[in-house]
Amino acid sequence: MTREGNATLNFIPEFACYNTTFDLSNIIWRSDNVISERVPLLSIQIAYNILASSFFHHILKQFHLPLTVAQMLGGVLLSSSFLGRIPGVFHMIYRPEGIMSVETFANIGIMYYVFLTGLEMNCDTILRSSKQAVVIAVASILIPALVGAGFFALHNDLAGGSSVALTAKGYMFWCAILSVTSFPVLARLLSDLKILYTRLGKDALTAAILIDAFGWVLFSLFIPFSHAGGKPLLSLICTLLFIAFCFCVVRPILARVVEHRMRSESWNSSKLLDVMMGLFVCAYITDLLGSHHVVGAFVYGLILPSGKFADLLLEMLDDFVTAIIVPVYFASFGFRLNLESLWSENHSVLLPLFMVFLLAIPKILSSLLVTVYYGMSSRDGVGLGLLLNTKGIMAVILISIAWDKSVLFSNQTLTISYHAPLSNSCLILDPYAFTIMILAVLFMTTVVSPFINAIYKPKLRFKQTQQRTVQKLWCEAELRVAACVHNSHQALGMIYVLEATNATRTSPLHVSVLHLVELTRRGTGLLVAQIDNSNVQGGSSEQYGSQEEFETICNAFNEFVEEYKAVRFDTSGIVATYETIHQDIYNVTEEKRANLILLPFHKELSSGELETTKTAFSDINQNVLQAPPCSVGILVNRGLRSLSTATMSIIVIFIGGPDDREALSIAWRMASHSATKLHVVRLLVSGTEVAEGKAFQNDSSGVLSTEMDSVMQKELDDEHIFHFRHKGLHNSDSITYSERELRLETGEEIPLILHEIDQKGCDLYILGQGSGNNYTVFKTLLEWCDSPELGVMGDIVASSSFGTNSSLLVVQQYTMERKSKLHCSRKHHTSKVCDDIL
Structure with missing residues (x-):
């Protein structure tokens, strides 16, 4: 049996259609031979992602740029503006029938990455945060959120308007994307710049943890309301109850089990993998409740005990997740990126660059206001704003979800085929906005290191x-x-x-x-x-x-x-x-x-x-x-x-x-x-x-x-x-x-x-x-x-x-x-x- 479907977006029409053969004798997969047809293609895709990110990281690490920038550049290289222009190369790496496989692999991998983020986050630090750090975090959330709403309204006017419901969803995503700060990326960046243990570094990292924690709260709240139809309020209540159950019931049980095992030194690789099964259980439950599966992964990492047990898990998973899985996830949005859309929609070429620059201003403005209030120097205010502009996997996840919701809203029949063209009037992120947001995230994360080196040089002191x-x-x-x-x-x-x-x-x-x-x-x-x-x-x-x-x-x-x-x-x-x-x-x-x-x-x-x-x-x-x-x-x-x-x-x-x-x-x-x-x-x-x-x-x-x-x-x-x-x-x-x-x-x-x-x-x-x-x-x-x-x-x-x-x-x-x-x-x-x- 054969079925044809449009598996990619309409701005790459030459790769839009492909044939899928269903083998009825294959009881498990009911598809073609997965081992011989899909696994080699997935292996090539993974190999490309690792090589591309390693190549860029080798070049950029001497400039103290985060690994995230190299991984994102590896994904940008896959866009229709670069490798997409070479049909032979793009077809060899990302054939249409392999897109679903790499996205599935990437989404499973991102669960591991978010799980490790929760495992490393220190809740005690959040509770003991100083008043100054709390004020910096609140200002760095509210001001970018308000400015983000204004940017979205401006974009809606340029795009011809949209429905009220979808406008509200768009506000939520735009505000969240501009507000979040990636504390794992920032921590490594501060360490590489050797300012982690200065006053500026500690203020920036403390505020980043608070902003990141608030970002996960927003993430848990927004996802149920981003669905078309359903009962978002019920989904939100159920998700919050599940999180409370994990902290109040599951966490004490896991703490006692882990402590007993650590005292007896009876941990081995197989028992650690048994613990990892809880990751999939929590991810499945939050997805079933109408939230996102990464919410469950993050909560599970947060409730596991820290210390030596966390080190064992990190030692086992960190290199594999960071070096292999994450580059695949960043590359998964590469074939969605369309740089030609920036100048093909009757807009000035300078307008997208101006928008990308403006999106980086709110964090700097909010930090300047707080530092003036506390009597700090304007140089520290600018440096703090630049550091809090550091983005990571959270911003990319939000952009990807907004894009996925756009695709679903454009076609309410949830089938393999996407025959209807994407309508700008019903999108959270159209190709133009999607490209601007990705470039803004890349720009804000890239400029941090050179600008901090320019305005904050401890050796001069x-x-x-x-x-x-x-x-x-x-x-x-x-x-x-x-x-x-x-x-x-x-x-x-x-x-x-x-x-x-x-x-x-x-x-x-x-x-x-x-x-x-x-x-x-x-x-x-x-x-x-x-x-x-x-x-x-x-x-x-x-x-x-x-x-x-x-x-x-x-x-x-x-x-x-x-x-x-x-x-x-x-x-x-x-x-x-x-x-x-x-x-x-x-x-x-x-x-x-x-x-x-x-x-x-x-x-x-x-x-x-x-x-x-x-x-x-x-x-x-x-x-x-x-x-x-x-x-x-x-x-x-x-x-x-x-x-x-x-x-x-x-x-x-x-x-x-x-x-x-x-x-x-x-x-x-x-x-x-x-x-x-x-x-x-x-x-x-x-x-x-x-x-x-x-x-x-x-x-x-x-x-x-x-x-x-x-x-x-x-x-x-x-x-x-x-x-x-x-x-x-x-x-x-x-x-x-x-x-x-x-x-x-x-x-x-x-x-x-x-x-x-x-x-x-x-x-x-x-x-x-x-x-x-x-x-x-x-x-x-x-x-x-x-x-x-x-x-x-x-x-x-x-x-x-x-x-x-x-x-x-x-x-x-x-x-x-x-x-x-x-x-x-x-x-x-x-x-x-x-x-x-x-």
């Missing part, structure tokens, strides 16, 4: 922090420290060092604890969890990202603050890839106006020896040392103890340079604590030539001199030592000072002099990272260091052959006129020199 060092800090000013930790053991070592800084009422201490967590997957749950700085969900099975680890760190600092009333602290979780996490540290440190960044060494004490915990920690430390906005200290903890139970003996070895002056300034502050003793040893180096330094111009003669740097640094060193001896040494019995001559020939004398100094015993060495680097011998030795981030002196003290159990704090002072070279160890791999301009 670092130039204003040249003097943010401990040496330049006023005696009675608050010391602000950013303590970076990966686990609770590192947090204890940081606390003992901070305890020694002797916080008082006249010189208090503010600690910003930065819990560094590696982003090991594409999901946004980890990123969203950092908004209120009170919750961190583990990104992997490793101990460094667990919720228990974060709570232990918070408890340790709480006890520290309770004991010392002049100390206050705040916690921030930073989730990023280890290759780029140093940029987030820069931004948060700048936001906190810190004077010092404390970093943990990549080795920890185990059985009396320092053992490597993770080599990536060393890379993070070296990256942070490259261009920080303030001074940096790296702590090598060999068993520091609390000053409430023991005394601390501190030794500073002073050779010269800005790093040594910063190290002495920190030790000088610690020496005011009653339980510390400080001994400063100045090494007067002789017998070696001065290495080439930075060239300075002599204004009087116009001659460049490499010796001037050494002379200036020597004068600054003498001045700093003079102030230390005059103000510190003579006012405290716990401070001692001595000078020793160090005659360098080959560098073998350095370990000998360090062993002599260490004979009296020491709990903590404080050294400059660039100590001695202005001498040729030190620069040569640095190339052979196992840990170049510690410098030559620090690498010797931290080595197992030094024969001491002293802890070590290596300090680098921030200065703009400095060049340093980080040398990678030649012992384990090929030596290389990395020039880092500070």
Whole structure:
């Protein structure tokens, strides 16, 4: 039996008709051979979508554009204006009989994507949102909704008017499309731009979560009323009752089952797939009740427990859904896109471009109004509006549904054939409006990254922090420290060092604890969890990202603050890839106006020896040392103890340079604590030539001199030592000072002099990272260091052959006129020199 039908839209007439053969012997499908006829075609379609989106993403990722943009461009490439003009290519990829298959596959896949969105959404963040975020969200919903209604009315006038019922439906869809913001896409975009943990990033992401939640409410309400006929009010009530049943009854049951399984560690792939059956059940029920099937998928993801269980599901599904299924869905609207309709309906060519530009204005306008009300800068208002313009899968789903409803309204007989041409007088979205909305979504999401980079450049602010060092800090000013930790053991070592800084009422201490967590997957749950700085969900099975680890760190600092009333602290979780996490540290440190960044060494004490915990920690430390906005200290903890139970003996070895002056300034502050003793040893180096330094111009003669740097640094060193001896040494019995001559020939004398100094015993060495680097011998030795981030002196003290159990704090002072070279160890791999301009 054969039946002919018009399976596509009337603007691609050459592909409108196709034959379908029904095989009565095929009891299950009652169609042609699905395996031999449809599966190969679907495989080609999926392969094209993956290749097209991967190609565009490879090009656009260097511009920090979201993956959604690449996937949408892959769909646009399928339009009749591009591949549609090549009948052979288009017929090979998207034959008419394959359109139904790819749409079915795409709609099943989008259920998984929406399910993962609900699984990653943090309901607690919504409930704890600040008043400012709520106001921003409300303004970003109401103003675009009102403007969207005006745009739809204008379009209706240009199209010749429409019925009242369909006009109301059109208002709903247009308002919802302009109002929604995709928080998963925005979270990844903020992370890539490295502004997620700034005030602008947190405000934008919090507002985006509220807008997205409201968008799902609108989605659930609009869908029943968008149907032609039926009982929409009854459908809406039934859908709301089902959602309430899921939250009140199903969610507690699932929570108990999942918790029991997680405690017994009895989860495996088959049991996880059993849980996934609930996705199809919920999707089927909401579709049966007259709503959309993605509503049930989203609700099911929302009621499942978060934490490690959610991570297991995301690890199993995220790559498959994001990389394979979503590109197919975005490509499914490509053959509906008709760019020729923009200039084929007696409209000016500039009018569609003007409409696309106008559709991006409402969010910016609403954000500007709110920021003016709260006294924020207009730059932040524009940036916030641009960020909230980020669209994603929700906007595309709404546009697709509006298009599908248009097709149904154009032909009330629900058959395979669409013989009647589409009438503009009864459409929610005609081809002209459909194309404008798709281009507007693509435009708004694409321009966010370049515009934010143009108006919001955090690196420019670092130039204003040249003097943010401990040496330049006023005696009675608050010391602000950013303590970076990966686990609770590192947090204890940081606390003992901070305890020694002797916080008082006249010189208090503010600690910003930065819990560094590696982003090991594409999901946004980890990123969203950092908004209120009170919750961190583990990104992997490793101990460094667990919720228990974060709570232990918070408890340790709480006890520290309770004991010392002049100390206050705040916690921030930073989730990023280890290759780029140093940029987030820069931004948060700048936001906190810190004077010092404390970093943990990549080795920890185990059985009396320092053992490597993770080599990536060393890379993070070296990256942070490259261009920080303030001074940096790296702590090598060999068993520091609390000053409430023991005394601390501190030794500073002073050779010269800005790093040594910063190290002495920190030790000088610690020496005011009653339980510390400080001994400063100045090494007067002789017998070696001065290495080439930075060239300075002599204004009087116009001659460049490499010796001037050494002379200036020597004068600054003498001045700093003079102030230390005059103000510190003579006012405290716990401070001692001595000078020793160090005659360098080959560098073998350095370990000998360090062993002599260490004979009296020491709990903590404080050294400059660039100590001695202005001498040729030190620069040569640095190339052979196992840990170049510690410098030559620090690498010797931290080595197992030094024969001491002293802890070590290596300090680098921030200065703009400095060049340093980080040398990678030649012992384990090929030596290389990395020039880092500070």
